[in-house]
Amino acid sequence: MNGRFVIVLGLVVAAAVLAFPPAAAASHEIVIGLQCDRTGATQVVGVNLCPGYHDYVGLVNSKGGLNGHKIRVIEIDHEYKVPQGVEAYERHKKEGAVLISLYGTPHTYALTQKLTEDRIPGTSPGFGRADAADGTRYPYIFPIAATYWSQATAAVKFAGDQLKSLRGKKIAYLFYDNPAGREPIPVLEELAKREEFQLRLFAVPPPGVEMGAQILDIAQRYHADFVIAHLFGRSPSVSIKELRRIGYPLRKVVSFVWGAAEADIEAAGGYGVAEGYNCLEFAGVGENYPVLNEIREMYKKEGKEPPKEMASTVYYNRGVLIAAIHVEAIRNALKAKPDGRITGEDVKNGFERIKGFTLGGLVPPLEITPTDHEGGGWVQVWQVRGGKLVRETDWFKAYPEVIQAELKQAAMKKS
Amino acid sequence: MIHRECGVLKTSYEADMALYPLPIARWAVGAIAAVMFAVLPLALGEYYLSLINLVSIAVVGALGLNLLVGYTGQISVGHGAFMSVGAYTAANLAVRLHAPFWIALPLGGLMAAVIGALVGIPSLRIKGLYLAIATLAGQFIIEWLINHVTWISGGVQASIEVPRPRLFGFEIASQRAMYFFLLVCVVLAIVAALNLLRSRIGRAFVAIRDHDIAAEIIGIDIFRYKLIAFAISSFYAGVTGVLYTYYLGVANYEQFQITVSIDYLAMIIIGGLGSVLGSIFGAIFVTLLPILIRYAMEAFGGLLFSPAALLNIIPNLRLIAFGVLIMVFLVVEPEGLNRLWRNIRNYFRVWPFAY
Numbered sequence: 230m231n232g233r234f235v236i237v238l239g240l241v242v243a244a245a246v247l248a249f250p251p252a253a254a255a256s257h258e259i260v261i262g263l264q265c266d267r268t269g270a271t272q273v274v275g276v277n278l279c280p281g282y283h284d285y286v287g288l289v290n291s292k293g294g295l296n297g298h299k300i301r302v303i304e305i306d307h308e309y310k311v312p313q314g315v316e317a318y319e320r321h322k323k324e325g326a327v328l329i330s331l332y333g334t335p336h337t338y339a340l341t342q343k344l345t346e347d348r349i350p351g352t353s354p355g356f357g358r359a360d361a362a363d364g365t366r367y368p369y370i371f372p373i374a375a376t377y378w379s380q381a382t383a384a385v386k387f388a389g390d391q392l393k394s395l396r397g398k399k400i401a402y403l404f405y406d407n408p409a410g411r412e413p414i415p416v417l418e419e420l421a422k423r424e425e426f427q428l429r430l431f432a433v434p435p436p437g438v439e440m441g442a443q444i445l446d447i448a449q450r451y452h453a454d455f456v457i458a459h460l461f462g463r464s465p466s467v468s469i470k471e472l473r474r475i476g477y478p479l480r481k482v483v484s485f486v487w488g489a490a491e492a493d494i495e496a497a498g499g500y501g502v503a504e505g506y507n508c509l510e511f512a513g514v515g516e517n518y519p520v521l522n523e524i525r526e527m528y529k530k531e532g533k534e535p536p537k538e539m540a541s542t543v544y545y546n547r548g549v550l551i552a553a554i555h556v557e558a559i560r561n562a563l564k565a566k567p568d569g570r571i572t573g574e575d576v577k578n579g580f581e582r583i584k585g586f587t588l589g590g591l592v593p594p595l596e597i598t599p600t601d602h603e604g605g606g607w608v609q610v611w612q613v614r615g616g617k618l619v620r621e622t623d624w625f626k627a628y629p630e631v632i633q634a635e636l637k638q639a640a641m642k643k644s
Numbered sequence: 645m646i647h648r649e650c651g652v653l654k655t656s657y658e659a660d661m662a663l664y665p666l667p668i669a670r671w672a673v674g675a676i677a678a679v680m681f682a683v684l685p686l687a688l689g690e691y692y693l694s695l696i697n698l699v700s701i702a703v704v705g706a707l708g709l710n711l712l713v714g715y716t717g718q719i720s721v722g723h724g725a726f727m728s729v730g731a732y733t734a735a736n737l738a739v740r741l742h743a744p745f746w747i748a749l750p751l752g753g754l755m756a757a758v759i760g761a762l763v764g765i766p767s768l769r770i771k772g773l774y775l776a777i778a779t780l781a782g783q784f785i786i787e788w789l790i791n792h793v794t795w796i797s798g799g800v801q802a803s804i805e806v807p808r809p810r811l812f813g814f815e816i817a818s819q820r821a822m823y824f825f826l827l828v829c830v831v832l833a834i835v836a837a838l839n840l841l842r843s844r845i846g847r848a849f850v851a852i853r854d855h856d857i858a859a860e861i862i863g864i865d866i867f868r869y870k871l872i873a874f875a876i877s878s879f880y881a882g883v884t885g886v887l888y889t890y891y892l893g894v895a896n897y898e899q900f901q902i903t904v905s906i907d908y909l910a911m912i913i914i915g916g917l918g919s920v921l922g923s924i925f926g927a928i929f930v931t932l933l934p935i936l937i938r939y940a941m942e943a944f945g946g947l948l949f950s951p952a953a954l955l956n957i958i959p960n961l962r963l964i965a966f967g968v969l970i971m972v973f974l975v976v977e978p979e980g981l982n983r984l985w986r987n988i989r990n991y992f993r994v995w996p997f998a999y
Contacts (some may be wrong), residue, residue: 268959276956283955305938306959311899312698316891316935319819335898338803342893346817348785358801407791408898411800549650642799 257268258301260287262329264336266377269309271462273492275332276291277541279304282330284536284642286556287431293526295560298569300339301492307332311339323485327562327576331357334409337370344369350580351574352556354551355380355486360639361602362632369573371580371602373554373595374511377459378632379606380485381413383509385420386627388455391540395424401453403443403468403522406432413459419631429453435477438462439617444471451591459485466496469503480505483610490543491618500616507621509608512550513591514542514618519590522613543618550592557583593624606632663838680827700826701887702927704833707920708880708909710738711802711837713909714918716873717853718767722779723881724904725786726763728897730756730882732796735804735895745809745890749829752881752886759786759880761871770865790897803896806889823889826913829887833880837920840876849873853918860953914970917982925981932997933969937962 232267263282268273283302290299302326305317314336323331329344329351331337337357346367352371353361359376361367377381389395402417404410421428429451431443437460447453456477458468465488472479482505484493491510497503508514509594521539538545561564561579562571571579583597583604595604606629610621654660660857662672664730685693709723734752737743743751751792762780790797808817809825816825840846848869851859860866889895917924941958949957977984 265959267956268963279955280952283952304955306962308959308963310903311892311896312702312931313934316695316698319691319694323689335896338801338894338896338901339892342805342808358803360801408800408802408896411791411802413798 231291234510247379257298259295259299259569259571259613260324260326261302261555261559262318262320262324262326263302264317264330265304265306266309266332268596269307270391271487273332273462273490274487274544275306276528277490277492277538277544278551280536280538280546281545282552283548284539284562285520285549286523288520288527289556290336293613296563296567296569297613298563300556300559304480305311307336309333309612311335312410315339322349327571327573328352328558329443330551330555334358336629341367341370346572348480350577350604352551353556354547354554356409357510358525360636362601362606363636364500364522364598364600364602368599369577370556371597373551373580373602373604374593375486375599375606375608375626376418376603377409377412377485378508379603379626380459380608381416381457382420382628382631383606383608383610383626384457384483384485385424386620386625387507389424390622391481393617394427394452396425398454399451399453400426400428401431401456402428402431403431403447403458403460404441405437405457405464406434406564409461410459416631416635417457419635420628424627430599432499433464433468434461437462438467439469440464440467444468444475446476447475449471454481455483456482457485457516458482458488460488463496465493467492473497474501477503479503480612483507483509485509485610487612491541492526492544494613497549503613504615506613508543508611508613508618510543510611511593512543512547512607513609514546514611514620516542518591520553520591521546526550530611546591550588553588553592554580554583554586557586606616660932663842663843667950677831681701681774681824681857685820685823693823694870695820695935697822697826697891699931700823700830701884702908702911704829704909705881705884706915706923706927707833707837708877708884709908709920710912710915710917710923710996711840711849712873712877714912714916714922715841715853716849716870717856718764718778718870718873718876719772720760720764720874720877721902721905722760722763722780722783722786722907722908724900724902726756726760726881726884727888727904728790728817728895728900729759729786729878730885731889731895731900732790732804732897733882734886735806735889736796736798737804739798739804745811745886749883749886749890750828755884756885757875757879758808760881761875764871764874764878767874780902783905787897787901797897802898803894805894808893811889816890826887827884834875834920834924834964841920843880845869845872850918868896904930910970914973916981916982919980919982920983922980922982925985929981934962934966937965950951951984 230338266272285299286302303321307313307317316342331347331351331353334356337353340351348373350369352373354374357372359378361370362372392398417428424447431447433440433443448458460468463486472482486509489510494500494503525535558576558579561582562575566575580597581599586592587594593607595607597604606626607624608625611618612621664673712718712720733755737748738752766778785951785981791802802958808815816822848864851864852866852869856866887965911926911930912923915928941961945954945958
């Protein structure tokens, strides 16, 4: 009896909920589908990134929206599971979303074909498939931030700058042993050939919390001159702790974007332990950006405290960056159709016209074009110094010709 | 009720062996088929069909796992990996040899059957938890191989895009087309399972589950039937993987990790071990319950929490509610939803009389 009752009740509720949206649609609300992970394997990202997204959109709406059209964000948590992600996408589509903010590499792969068929753009900032930077092959997938290939080239460039020259140096690549972790390997190997440095790979098997042997190898047998780390979830903090314990200088370590947040440093034992650790970032870090002040103002006007998530600036700012680029794309789309009846295709074209939009330094100087959906692949390096993250370099990108060659090769393999 | 079971006289073995001996059961099955094939696809929107599609895929996998765990009494924690075997076999066939889906689908299943039988070899010597660990090892080995052998996985990203399946020049791409495609597969899977279970093989499975030594003494070749059970069950898993691949348009190994194996075990335990209907109930329950909980919370959560807090609370509360509901159902009826359904049915069978 119970089972049927619950299901029937659920269906009734579902029907009741779904009956409402058509009434709201009349005011040309623009719907964005936001996939989130607040409870799954990478929940440390989601709990801070998604509030940032909502706050930026809230800020835009509090100023009257875009040309008078409000933006509605429908967030669905998919627990980092693919079937839930597929369901979330179908629901977003049903609610009329013109843009999907994907979250998770497997989800990006799973939804690429559907997004393309349905002509709804999806963004995969900092994760997903690196070859989606090629807009001619994947017209509806937008990485909008540095892919793993761009992060790899940037990390090598940074290592080269720190070591003065790469020739004959020993570089260790410490990575989480899954497709996302392995994706940059061809690029790193190509760079090793080109810059004549020695590259050795150190895989950390999932779940990535056990890497004593790899670290020992890196520090005491291989004697690496520089370590490039590409880890997820809990493992970045473990790597910091282990490297520190063995006495490896952390200023000779640079981490990819998902091992580069306050949460990782705190989990490793605090800023004192992580002193010197270098982080690649695709969004500006810290609290001193005009847009963040505006968000604080907005909360003050409502008589509320700014949310505590703002303190976790790396992920929060990334949420703001993603939302800001989305809003820019919609703004561009509205230029063509001011009545607000935009489609996914319009938003796609809107993305491809984004240029010179920096949000006071929080967003890199990206330029998204119909062929380059990555927008250049810009990163900054931030270093843990004296109890906080300090900006070490300005926005930069490196070896674009290597990435171009890699993209070309990927396209060849496909056809 | 409206039908009577007395006066149903069976005069032949065929009648006794029939899948649905009672006329009402046949009508019910016919009615459900009519609803599924004609009414639902016309009445429902794409979104609801997409939910049914996810359930359909899960039904095939749960059925296969139930054949092994529920009917033969062997446990497997490696079904996620068998699905990936099917998925990558089909994807490679589809991309390299341009095989159509009606070749890639059974071949993906067959490949999974072969690998499944291999992983099932330890079942000849060990049982229960030990077998669970042995199949767990199988899961990790297969995962590792797919992740690292680029000949299988098609590159370091370990994902292969497959073209949409085509039938008579018609591309199966929309949720509606996919719905019919998956429904036909589910029907085939259910009919095959039902028939298998009333055959010699099915009876051997049950004998092994109930007492393997006794089964051996009455002349059942345990070696053979255990491996057959693994092979058939893995065939279903492989087909699930292929269906999933065609549904998404990409084979990606991260969709078949250990949590998937656990999810499917949860489905058959909640649905009811050793029951075809239970597998279906379990697949529906585990797939749809989180979604229904979310809808319920979106509708009523606003009464208690502020919108910003709600966004954080919904996913967490959903996990808790999901766990609690599973426990409630298992406490109410340890033998699963199928038993619950039978209790309800038996109650109404003699209704309004108590006996």
